[in-house]
Amino acid sequence: MKKICISVGLLLTMLRAGHAQSTEKPAYEKRKLKFEEVNIVSSYYHQDGNNSAVTGGIGTEKLTDLAQSFDLIMSKTDQKNRLHTFAFDFNIDHYTSASSDNIDPLTVSSASRSDTHVYPSLSWSVNNPANRTTKGVALSYSTEYDYKSYGINLSFAKASADNNREISVKAGAFFDTWKLILPPELRPEGYGSGAHGDRDPVAYKPRNSYNASLSLSQIINKRLQVLLTVEPAFQQGLLSTPFHRIYFRDGSETVERLPGSRLKLPIGIRLHYFAGDRVIVRAFYRYYIDDWGMQAHTVNLETPIKLTSFLSVSPFYRFSHQTAVRYFAAYGQHSLTEKYYTSDYDISGFNSQFIGAGIRMAPPGGLFGTGHWQSVELRYGHYIRSTGMVANNITFLAKIK
Amino acid sequence: MNNQRAGLLAIGLMLLGTSACTTVKEYQKNRINDAEMELSARKSEKFEQNFYLYREGAAGANGGKSGGGCGCN
Numbered sequence: 001m002k003k004i005c006i007s008v009g010l011l012l013t014m015l016r017a018g019h020a021q022s023t024e025k026p027a028y029e030k031r032k033l034k035f036e037e038v039n040i041v042s043s044y045y046h047q048d049g050n051n052s053a054v055t056g057g058i059g060t061e062k063l064t065d066l067a068q069s070f071d072l073i074m075s076k077t078d079q080k081n082r083l084h085t086f087a088f089d090f091n092i093d094h095y096t097s098a099s100s101d102n103i104d105p106l107t108v109s110s111a112s113r114s115d116t117h118v119y120p121s122l123s124w125s126v127n128n129p130a131n132r133t134t135k136g137v138a139l140s141y142s143t144e145y146d147y148k149s150y151g152i153n154l155s156f157a158k159a160s161a162d163n164n165r166e167i168s169v170k171a172g173a174f175f176d177t178w179k180l181i182l183p184p185e186l187r188p189e190g191y192g193s194g195a196h197g198d199r200d201p202v203a204y205k206p207r208n209s210y211n212a213s214l215s216l217s218q219i220i221n222k223r224l225q226v227l228l229t230v231e232p233a234f235q236q237g238l239l240s241t242p243f244h245r246i247y248f249r250d251g252s253e254t255v256e257r258l259p260g261s262r263l264k265l266p267i268g269i270r271l272h273y274f275a276g277d278r279v280i281v282r283a284f285y286r287y288y289i290d291d292w293g294m295q296a297h298t299v300n301l302e303t304p305i306k307l308t309s310f311l312s313v314s315p316f317y318r319f320s321h322q323t324a325v326r327y328f329a330a331y332g333q334h335s336l337t338e339k340y341y342t343s344d345y346d347i348s349g350f351n352s353q354f355i356g357a358g359i360r361m362a363p364p365g366g367l368f369g370t371g372h373w374q375s376v377e378l379r380y381g382h383y384i385r386s387t388g389m390v391a392n393n394i395t396f397l398a399k400i401k
Numbered sequence: 402m403n404n405q406r407a408g409l410l411a412i413g414l415m416l417l418g419t420s421a422c423t424t425v426k427e428y429q430k431n432r433i434n435d436a437e438m439e440l441s442a443r444k445s446e447k448f449e450q451n452f453y454l455y456r457e458g459a460a461g462a463n464g465g466k467s468g469g470g471c472g473c474n
Contacts, residue, residue, distance in 0.1 A: 043448035047456075067448045093448075119470070142470050149470045162424055174469030209469025211461070217440050220422040222429050227440040231461040235469060268462030270440055274432040282437070288459035296459035304437045312437070322458050347458040358445060362436075379445045385456070393452065397445040 033076045036085070037374075038400040041069040043093075049345075049389030052102065053256070054183075056245040057331035057343030060098045061389055067093035083127040087138075090120045103243045104184050104193065115145045125155070132159040134168075146179040146194065170213040178205050180242040186255055207237035227270040236261040246341050247332045256342045258327060264290040278306040293326035294347065304360070314358040316381070324349035345387045356381030356393075374401040 049061035125136030140151035157168035181194040192200030211233035244256035268286040288296040302316035327340040362375035383391040442464040450465035
């Protein structure tokens with residue numbers, strides 16, 4: 001009887017110990033990588049105009065671009081309670097361009113008629129709530145038929161103790177390579193076309209870009225917050241486009257020539273205000289200046305209106321004014337004595353307007369009763385440039401959480 | 402030059418406005434934390450920012466690229 005009592009007692013003790021082991025939290029809890037969200041963005045863009053740089057500032061600018069983006073965000077909290085965020089961004093766009101087709105007008109359909117641009121990026125950031133800092137690194141790659149790029153970006157941000165202010169610093173560099181595709185009439189003897197199957201050599205030239213960014217965000221009151229950003233950028237290498245034609249006053253022809261460096265200084269301020277219970281005002285202004293003689297002012301105003309708790313419409317208007325770079329002149333207006341010349345209307349002086357609206361649906365339980373499909377957004381805009389170019393852009397976004 | 406002054410003045414005035422800020426507690430941030438109030442460009446603006454980069458000379462300070470990484474301006 002004594003043996004039985006001892007055996008039962010031991011068994012109960014073991015069971016209790018086992019139970020305690022299964023309910024008590026261990027000193028170290030393993031935290032798994034958590035899915036945060038996926039954003040899928042699709043876009044269709046179409047433009048037309050009559051100032052193509054490929055044909056010296058005259059000729060069609062017709063272009064159609066289909067773009068697709070997929071970004072995945074995941075996170076993990078480590079043993080020191082720091083939040084690690086991992087983001088993978090994959091983008092692809094395919095364009096057909098009538099003006100690029102005119103690089104080589106003798107061919108029925110040249111290699112430059114259409115192209116696919118692929119640009120993935122990977123980023124990792126660590127947020128430490130103990131000292132309110134976030135550090136990050138991002139790597140990017142981009143490839144087109146005649147252009148390749150490798151990029152790196154580092155970032156650091158620190159929030160104030162009350163989380164009402166944050167200062168952030170970023171630094172980045174892109175190391176790019178151009179494949180020099182020249183118009184056929186301007187190719188030296190033995191110089192290749194750059195097309196698949198053409199074994200004649202073509203030249204390659206680098207273009208490097210370095211940028212830094214300093215931002216300060218501040219919550220002003222319960223309804224208003226602002227962000228100020230200063231983002232100087234320096235580029236060096238081949239900054240002209242090798243297949244842009246130039247026609248001089250005497251009728252002679254060459255390709256675009258621009259300085260080997262460019263220093264840009266944009267300063268932007270963003271102001272977001274929640275007016276009443278349904279209207280938000282998103283205002284943005286940017287002043288831009290560079291050492292090629294361009295100055296620009298850009299204003300963007302968007303006012304999301306919450307029609308219901310899960311449906312909002314967002315009309316927007318953007319106005320931009322830029323002065324021409326000092327090397328710009330129209331078709332047949334350049335002089336042979338000039339050192340640099342371009343007839344690219346993208347860097348000429350003009351006003352542009354972009355007007356449109358977006359509609360966003362984000363039901364509390366997710367779309368179509370699926371909790372994960374959090375929101376969809378459809379956005380359309382019409383772009384008008386005082387040079388005569390017009391464009392239309394439509395974007396669809398789906399967010400899965 | 403006048404344009405430059407006007408731009409700097411506008412930024413100066415907005416900065417001056419930030420000096421009038423009040424401390425907002427976490428529980429008072431329901432409007433500030435609204436998705437539409439996020440201090441960045443929308444994800445759906447991604448490709449719009451790309452075409453500005455190609456079609457205009459000015460770039461940067463808007464959450465998009467400031468040059469490099471593409472055969473753009």
